[in-house]
Each structure stands twice: as structure tokens, then as C-alpha cells.
Amino acid sequence: MTEKLSFEADAALIHRLGRELVARQETALIELIKNGFDADATEMSVVFTQGAVGPALEIRDNGSGMDRPDLINGFLRLASGLKVQSPFSSKFGRQRAGRKGIGRFATQRLGDHLVLTTRSEHATRGLRLTVDWTAFTRGRDLGDVEVLLDEVEDCSTGTTIRIQHLYDDWSDAQIKRCWRGVLGLQQPFPVRPVTAALKSAKVDPGFAVRFFRRNELLSDEMAVVNLQTEILDHLHAVIELRVDDAGKAAWSISRNRFGSTRDWQTIHHEHLESGNPPPYKSLKNAWMKAHYVILDPSLLPNLVYTRLRDELASQGGIRLYRNGFRVVPYGDPDNDWLRLDEMYTKRSFLAPLANRNFFGIIEVHDPDGELYEEHTSREGLIENAAFSELKNLASSVLVTAATRISEDRGRKTKAGGLNRRKKQASDAQEVLSKISDAIDAAKEATERVANESTNASALAAVAKVEEASKLLETKRIEVESAEQQMADEAAMLRFLATLGMTTAEFSHETGMTFEAFRLDFGRVFETVRSVAESDPVLMNQVERASGMLSRLDTLTSYLNALAAARSVRGIREVSLGKAVQEFERGIAAQAKAQNIELSAFTPPYDPLFTEPMHEAEIASILLNLYTNSVKAIKRSSQKRKISVMADRMQDADRVRLRFYDSGDGISPEIQERIFDAFFTTSFSPPAGSKDSDHATGTGLGLWIVSQIVGNVGGEVFVGQTMGDYSTCIEVQLPSEKADEA
Template identity: 35%
Template sequence: MSTKEEIQEQLQKAVSEEPHNINKILKLTNKLASLDEDNVRFSVDAGVIDRLGKELVARHETAVSELIKNSYDADATVATLNFANVDSIGGTLTVEDNGNGMSRNQLVNGFMRISSSDKIHEPVSPVYKRKRAGKKGIGRFSAQRLGDKLTIVTQTSNYKNALKVVVDWNKYAMDEELFLIQNKIIEIPKNKDIVSGTTLIIENLRDWWSEAMIKRVYRYALDVIQPFPISKKKIIDNKIADSGFKIICKKNNNVIANEKSMFFEHALAEIYGYVDDNGHAFWEINNSKLPDVETKKPQIIFDDNDNHAQKYVYLKGIQLKAFYFVFNVNLIPKQIESYIRSATDEQGGIRLYRNGFRVLPYGEKQNDWLGLDESVRKRKVLPVHGNNNFFGFIQIEDKNKNFQELSSREGLFRNEAYDELIDFSYKVLIAAIIRVGRERGVKITTDQKDWDAKYSRNPKEALLDAADDLEKLADDLDEIADSTEDTKDESDNQDDSKNKKKEEQNAKQKEKAKKIRDKAKSIRDAVERIEEFNMLRVLAGLGLIIGEFTHEIMQYLSAFKIDSKFLIDNLKKSTEEYKRAVRLKETFSSFEVYTSYFDETISQNVNRELKPIELRDVIKPFVKSVAPDLKRNNITLETDYKGYDLFTCKMHVSEWSSILFNLYSNAKKAIKRSNKVGKILIKAYKDEEKVYLEFQDNGDGIPAENRDKIFTAFFTTSSPKGHKTNMKNELSGTGLGLKILSDILGSYNGDISLGNEIDDYSTNFIIELPVATDEEINEYGL
């Protein structure tokens, strides 16, 4: 081992003779520091990169969504992802954006610096002033989590060349000093197709990717997606207006997820309206999911009396386009519906563009500039048409000079042109949703004549009619109160006592109206659950049969145990009869564990209250119940809990019995087909927003071509049954189990998906559910 003096001499020589050999100088400096007898310093093992990658970014979908958010933070307007050759491990992911790019300083002291403070010092992006979406410092670890090798190519608008860095994550092995590992940075010619931007190429991916996983990446990045037409850049008060952000996800260069496939193709109807050069307004419906809804030709808008074509003086050249969504009526797939609804709640409505520039605040949350939400509350027109039922925009061409912006640059003057615009837009949307509503067979207005004769009503529809009538009664009461108020205002000479009495009467009228509306809302809330109650009634009947069966079986188990013990005590151990008696006792013991578990689960159904579920509290009794069956089938089962308080959103505990037993049954069959010594692993963990459960087995796995089919009703991997099969075998592979689990979890805004296998396991089901809120945990004293 070299002495302190020898190392100092070597260091001096390196600095004077090899000043460009920075790595050699660093190594000698590190050795010299380790011999310091008066001071100690922290050092960092290179293996920390691998550990941080796995611990900070547990799921590969999350890792990719973090890279997308980094593009958003860099003021990109589009990020394009391409997953190449990813049906098995070892593929390549390319992430390209047209953001600001990184300078050498930003690349070296930002991206390549662990726990950099850039996003703390600069909480908003430089151009569009976006609030940073990416988690601080996770981007680099996301890249490590995804693959073995990362290539970064980045260019800025004000530098002549692009920069390229290649990071081989395999260099970051344990027992190596982190700061001694070097990554070459070189300058290369710019990509002339973009002004600035960054491309990440991640090679030798650690996971395979299905189309469902790629779509999940899109959903995970939803909070930065703006599903609207990209507007032109506009400078307001020396700030460039944000022109939106789009994501395109491809697999082998074929589009898998973009705004069209993930949003607009699920719209019930595409509505279009315009005003021609004569001032006549037209509307039409394109690409509807319902038959006979699409208009064969543009429909003209009539005046309020329906006598003459409406003529607009100030709206020549105006265009409107909107995508219309109706929720909770089985028109959109459940998983897709949940995130589309989330997006419409935050960003739904009709936005306004002038010559390609966004005009605020129209279409912002809580901005009901067209009166759509107000119209829903008044219930003059019944088909749903609130702002959260639309993604749309209105385009005003620059040649139309009738609209003037306010001096604050926020909004337009309320002139005649503005009033015409509201009238035109509202009429286009209402005409379209009425046409859609008629085809759906829903009531259009509260006083619609002969509706019963055309559409036979079921109890659900009758209840909705009753709610409509209550709403109309509430409206009438409000109108009476308002008219009385108007009369009082015009009669200033009336004495105070009469005015006070009128005020009290008006207050009572409005209070009655409020109570009636609350009752109508209660009816509608109940109606939403009718279909669920019908299914629950069927399942309840089945549950009663199972409960009675379990109860009866429990009565006989004691006798079985006594009789089997008698046989064991009175038979010679060397006989075949004794062996059979011992096996019989073991079988009855296993059966007793099963029946006790089901008996307890059925008993819990008496309590219908939903509450947060700690995953340990459902996994442990399940493992205990299947222990005898595991032993009999030579399967080992392990559990792995990461963290504490793994509480899900409010659920019913018995639903977890269905979930776990279904997954166990599938795993057991897969293991049997594989002829292996069986292994099952159940993992439970959480992050800030979700609780996760992974159920892994080492059976025969699921072929790549079936990965996107297994949650489809009646799709099964079980072998076809012969025509002489018994009922038990016939029902064991119907292909409904995973579909039912998906529906259970989907009802709680959760999900079940097929994930990448780990270690010696061949199948990995991943369940995710919203984590319980602090209020829910405190409510139940958990």
C-alpha cells in the first residue's frame, strides 16, 4: 500500500504531466483523502444508483411517466415515445421531445447530479411558466430502472452543436466509488428538424411491455396532458402563452396511445358548428357511436320561435368543434372512463381561440361562460350537457373584427358579437345533444308529451321521471319567490312589516325548493345503484346457498374428527387402514380450515359497511386458510410487506376473499400444468397515491399473444372440456374470474394488470387501489 507521501508525489506528477487525465487525478485524490488521519468524509458506493432506482421507482410504468413529465417541465409541446421489440425483455425505448434541451452546464450539474436543486430554485419552467410536474431528481433513476444503457442527445436553440452522453448503468456496481465512474460527453451535429429538444434512448430494457402497459403510461401522465388543439405561441405581458402538451405512445412505430385513441374515439358524438358568409348557422354530428345519429347534411339553426333561420350579424367565419361524452351508462370502457372523467372534471368545457391563440378564461375550470352548467341545474333540457361532458373549442378568425379583448388581456368585451357567440354555441350543443338523447331513448324535457307511449319505462326510468317532476316543482317555487321579490322592489312605498313578511315567505319558498331538489338528488343517486342492486340480489341468493351449505358442513366436522380419531386409536400402525385413517384426518383438518374461513367471510357480509382495508389483515387469514392445500400440492407461499399502514380506500373485506382465492386458483392450475415445484409470492406496498398487491407464481406463464386478452369476459387459458365433463370442471375455466376481479377493482377506481415477472416467477398480477385518506383512517380509528 502506498504511503501518503508517495501518493502526493504521484498526484503532483499527474497534475503537471497529465493535466487532462482527470480520472487519474481523481483516483489519487480519493486515495489521499482516505489517508487523512485528522478528518473523515462520506463516500458513496456506486451501487446506490441501482438501489435508488428500484426504491424510488418501483414500477416501470411510473418510471416512463416521470420521463414524460421531465419533457413537460422542459416546455415541450409534444413528447413521442417508441417501444421497439418489447414483447420480451431486452427491447429499446426512445423518448423524444421538442423542449428547451439542456446546455452543458444543465446536463452536468443538473441531470448528472444526484439530488440537484434545480427544481427547488426554479419551481416553474422558463418559457411557459409551467409548475414543475416531475418529482425532484427521479428522472435519472427512472432511466436506470428501465434499462441497462442510456443515451442522451440534447440541443438548445443558442448553441451550435448537440451534446451526447452515453451512460452504461452496469458500470455502477457495488464496491466502486460513484464519483470515479466516468461517462463520455461529446458534441455532435444538431437535428435540423427541431430548434431544441432532448432524446433519450434506453436500451436492453429490463421488462417486457404490452399494449395495456403502454396505455397505462399515458394514463399515469394524465395530469400534464392537455387534450385540446395546440394553439400558436402568443406573447402576453412579455410571457409566452402555453400552447399545450401532447403525448404520443408507439410500439414498433405504430401508435398505441394518443389523444385520439385515449380520449376522442370514446366520445359519444363529435359535434361541429359554423356560421356561413350569409350569417346562417349550421350544426352537424360526425362519428357517433350510436346508429342514426350522424347527420346526413348540415342542419340549420332556427330562431327561438322555430319559424325562421337564425341570422347572426357578427359571427361570419366562426367555427365550433366539440367531443361529447356521457358517463356511467356503459358507453366507455370502465378503466378508460375513469381517467377521461377525471380529465373532463379538470379541463372539460368549451375553450375559445382567436386566430389560433387561446383566449382566457373561457373554458377554464368553474368558468361557465356558455351557461351549460346553469342549464343543467335548471333542467329545461334533460340529456346531460354540463361542461364536464365536453372537450371542445371555438375558433374566431382574425378577419372577424367584431370581438375586442379587455385591456387586462383576460376575456372579451360583452358586446353584441359576444352575446351572439354565446347564443350560437349554446344552440349548436343543445341541438346535438337532443338528437343524441332521442336516439338513446332518454327524456328530453320535463314536460315532454307522449314520451311514455314511445318508450316503455322500467322502474329506473320512472324514478328518474319522478326526480324530474320534483326539479320542475322546485323551479316553480323559485319562480314564485323571485316574482314576489320583484313586486316588492317596485313598491317602495309599502311599509317595512309587509316587506319583511314577504321576505319570510320567499325564504320559506326557497327552502322548500332546496329540500325538493335534495330529494330529487337522492332519487337520482339511488337510481345509479339500481343495476348494481340487481346484481347484488343475484349474488346474495348465491351467497345464502353457500352460507347454508357452509353452516351445515360445520355441523358434521366434529363428528368426522371424532370418528377419524377413533379409527387411528384402534387400528394398528402398520396396516393400510391406519394410513388411510391418518390421511382422512388430515383431509378433514384442511376442509375445516377452508370452511371456517368461508364461514367467517360470509358472517362479515352481515355488516355492509365499507371501510379502509389494511392488506395484512386480508392476506394473513387467506394464507392460513390455504396452508393445508399448499402442503398437499407441494407449493410454498411467501409474503413480502414493504412499509406499514397499507390501507386501501373503503372496501368490503369479503371482496378480498374473491380476489385472493381467484388468483390462487389460477396460480395453482398454472403450476400444475408446468409440472414444477410450486412457488407463490404475495407482495404488498404503497406510494403516495396507490396501494399495490402483487400475486406471483412460477407456473407455465401467459403467452405474449394472450397478455391483452386475459381480462376479457369468457377468455380462458384452461384446456377445452369434453362433452362428458362434469359441472365442476365445466365451471372451472369459464374465463369470468379475472373479468369479475377487474370489475370489482374498477368500481373503486382501481386496476388489475399483468406485470413483468421477477426472478424465478413466470406470472405477476398487480393490483392497484387508491390509498386511504387520512380522514378515512381517522374516521374508523385505524
């Protein structure tokens, strides 16, 4: 006999799904906020209350609300397909952000009692759903647990979710993490008024979320976090742009903490010197509002600086909205559509104008699609005349405004002519001698007074003068020792300078003749290949010689570039990222010849500028670290690998270089000594070896690195290894001053 059965669900399934699908309380709250976004809400308030019945949470939105079928077929039906069937919201056409079917479990995850009040736009009455999650106990059928649905009279359009008897405490830090989790859904701020005509066209006015704490006994509601308090209140300036329906463009600085504001001024990026520039031919109806910040710890409170730096690293830049809808990928991380990061990298302007210095949006109004056209993939706009004019104009306005603000701060705005401050040297011995004479005179005077009187103060003064005399003598000996050390180092530096000049001259001379040298040997190799194809030994020697010639050519070119950099005596900000990339290109062939796997990693849009220094100093650091690594690798039987990584330290105003190798490592007992002059871990070659063999392993490489790094206020030390690398030398250099970043 065949029976027809069906699955049944235990009521405890609700609790299990709630915990497994929504593990963290922050995730649960974020999902409920996303549901408000999906319901076309423009405003949402999240209120944490403390009353007589315990902590509660209210989430209020002004969205489209729900009617009875929405509640029954959506909220009360597990695994409903409403979001799958309708991936876009009905009013503003938003792509739904909430995860499918998670909302009800999010409410269960947060507290044990739910009251959901909602009214759809065209309904005359609202609905109130009450759910006691504690009733969903093990052993009861899911369908046997009742929830209550009532009609309510006094109810505004939208949805209010009240969750009582919260399971968890909520700190301000957790609330702010939730706010950051939905920041991408929020249009930062309105740029232009939303007129009645635009409202009828269903233009999305944006979505804003605010978090509050309220004491129900005192009826006191206090803001915890919103866009204004978290970011906008701390930014230094507001830059605005408008283009009317005739193509006439104007810009202004409506807020400026460093000087006066700028009233609206007409502008055209191709007629910057004109007092009355012409209108744009294609660009119409565009607006921009950009908040601007200089990421300088001295200009911001410590906590605010850290928060803004982290937020703007991912959220900074200028987003683009078309007819109220966000156009991706403009304004996304690593998207430099206005070429702000590119200009910053070139250093044509010294004003801070990277994407991370701005937080803003551009809106364009083109309801008929006459000015802008999207790609078929709906990822970005086609490059036409209007879009090109928009990009050039916006970029010009941002650079102009940032330059004006730098002028208000008394900063240089264009690159060039930066010189290192030189301190006038003093003769330490002469100064110490004068101090010694003064102390001797004071000693004689106090001794005379003490001999003529038994006053305790006079005797104490004699003792203090005697102590000062001994301290001065100790310091004099230390100064003499330091001067001797400086003289030795000066002699060493003269030797190294001579060696460097000789190397530069050699690479220059070989470079001049290398072209003819390469062509002649190329013909020789071709001739040998044509007549000795049957001789594998000779062919192998020819290929080996050809490869060595190519490597010599590459290395000579790199040395020539290094010598050229050394010839520039001025100092300036140096891009660590660029130096690493050039090092990799120059050394790659030489490393490959020694079977070394060389890799380099730098950030894609951060050039990692250092404080002013000689460009050749960075190259010297890299070359010395490389030669040390090669020697260590040759002493090891491990796979030959070198990895060079450059990045920016997030908790300090420094850029960092990490040089990894798979050599024989550095033992802990010598890690503090490896940066001393003439200390080496290399073995001395036999007495009969060539002079060039003896010249290697002198113990100056890491000392040179430490001197360069120390002179600019940086640090170098043995860092933490990773993976199958045995050694890491970490170099930290001061980054360019924050007001030029």
C-alpha cells in the first residue's frame, strides 16, 4: 500500500535558520536597512531605546509599505520568490540590495518579540503584525504557531519594525559599523533641488539612514551617527559646479575653513583665461557638489583623522548620477575617471587632489537620453562629446579649487625648486671649551664664598658646580669620539663617492659604445649559427653568450639611469612605487640569469611619495638589498626567490618597502649588527682570488641603506618573514607631508 506523505517543519527551525543565516547582530540590522532601501524609502531612522520593559530597537522608513498579500506571501512565507521575480523596486527602479528572504530571520536574530506596522501608499488603513519568537519551540509544528495580524487606523505610509527584548547590547562602535555597511546605498547629499517635474518622472532622490539613541523615560533622542556627523562635518571645503540648459558653466567654493569663499564664477576648461567664456556645445544640465579634505593629522582630531582616512580610502572620489540613478563604475575604488590620481602621481600640482581628498557626486539630467548613452553592458557611459566635456570641466574645477585653497593656506601650488633645509654647523669643541671656562670661573667663585662662610647653600653650590664639571668632561670625551667617528665616515663616504663616480663613468662610456658592440656581436652570432647548426656545444655557447650580452645591456641601461639620477643635486618627493617598478625592469634579466624568481608588488593608484630625498637614494637601497639577497640565496639550497613589496602604512605617515628572499636567513644574535659598517656575513675568498672577488662582501651595503634611511628620518630593520621566504628587510620612510598628499 502506497502512502502519500509530506514534509513537516519543526517550529525550532526558525531559531536555527536565524542563527545560521544571520550570525552577527550587525549583519541582521544591515539586512533590515537594506529592506527599507528595496522598498523605495528615502529616509530611514534606526532608534535604540531604553525603557521600563528593557532595550528595544525601532527601524522606521517612509517607503512603499506592505499590504496584506505582501505580508502573507512575502514576510510570512519562507523562501518566497518575490525578490527573484522582481529584482528592481517598483517606484525608483532600484536594484534590490537585501538578501532574499533574510529579513524575517534578521528580526528573530535581534530580539524575542516583533511588532511590524506598515501601510502601503494607496491603503486607507495600516496593518500590524505581532510575532512572539519565543513560541517557536522545539516539538511544535511550524504551522501551529500563530502570529497576530491587526488593522490600525493611525499609521503613516511606510514600515516600522519594533524589536523588543534585544538579545545583545549595542555599542556606538557597532552602530557605526552598521552605518558604514550601508554607506554605499546612500547618495551622499542632494546636489540640486528635486522639482515636481522630476518627482513625477520617478527620479530617485536618494536614501539616507540616521541612527539614534532614545531614553523613553526622558523622551530624549540623541543622534549616534549619520553622514553629516560621521564625515561631512569634518571636511574642510565644499566645491560646487553647475551647467545650465544653455551649456553655461560656473563654479564656486561655498565653504572654506582656510580662507574666504568664492562666489560663482563662469568657467570653460578650454578658455580658462577668458572673463566671459563661451557655453559648452554638448554639455547641459549638470551639477556637482564635492566636499574636500586635506588629510593632515594636524588639521583634524586624531580619531577623526583615522576614521576619515580609512573611509575615504574606499569611499572617496566623485560618483556620477544620471537622472537620479548611480552610474557605475564612476567613483568606485581604483576608478580614476576624472584622472585625479593620475595628476597627483605626475606631481604637476602640489595641492592635495587625489580621489581620497574628495567626497562628492555629479548629477546629470538627460531624461530623453540625448546627451549620454550607456554601454550595452550598463557599465559606464559611451565616450561622446558631452561626457568628454563633463569630465574635463569637472576635473578643471576640482584642480582650480584645490589650488585656491592651497594658496589660502600659504602653500606652494606648483612643483619645482624645493630645497632641503640645511642647519649651520657649529664647532662643538669651541662651545664646550667656553662652557668649561665658565664652569671653572663659577667653581672658583663658589669655593671663595664657601671658604669665607660656613653657609650650607654655598657648600651645596660648590658640590653642584663640581658635578657639572665632571659631566662636562664626560660629554667632551663623547664629542671627541663622535667627531672621530664622523671623520672616519666622511673618509668612507669620499671613497664611496669616488667609487660611484667611477661606476657612473664606466657605465656611461660602455653605454656610448654598446650599440656598435651589440651589432657587431649580433653579426658574429648569426654567422656562427648559420655554419654550426650541427654542433650543439657551440650553439649552446652562442646562445649563452647572446643572453649574457642582453643582460649586460639591460644592467648598463639601469646603471646609466641611476647615474643620471645621481647627477641631479636637488631633492624632491620620490615615488617609491615607481622606483620599485623601474628596479624590477632593470634587474629582471640579471635575476633570471641566476635562476632567481623576481617579483614586485606596488599599489595600483598610490605612487607612495616619500619626503624630499635624492631619487638615486631609493635606487641605492634597492640595489644594496638585492646584492645582499643574491649572496644569501647562493648560500642556500632553497628555491631562489626574491619579492619586493611597497605599500603605505595605515597607522603611520610612512611608506614601506619590504625586501624578501629565500636565502640562508639572518640569525637572531646578529640582527642588530648587520647594519654596522664593515659587518658582513659573506665568506672571504681564497688569497689567490681575483680582486673583484675580494671587493664583494665588504659589509657596507646595509650600512649604506641604514645611513640613507636614517638621514630622512626613517627606519630599517629585520622584519617578519612570510611563506617560504627566510629573510625580510623592512624599510620605512616618511611619506610626503600630509598637506601635499
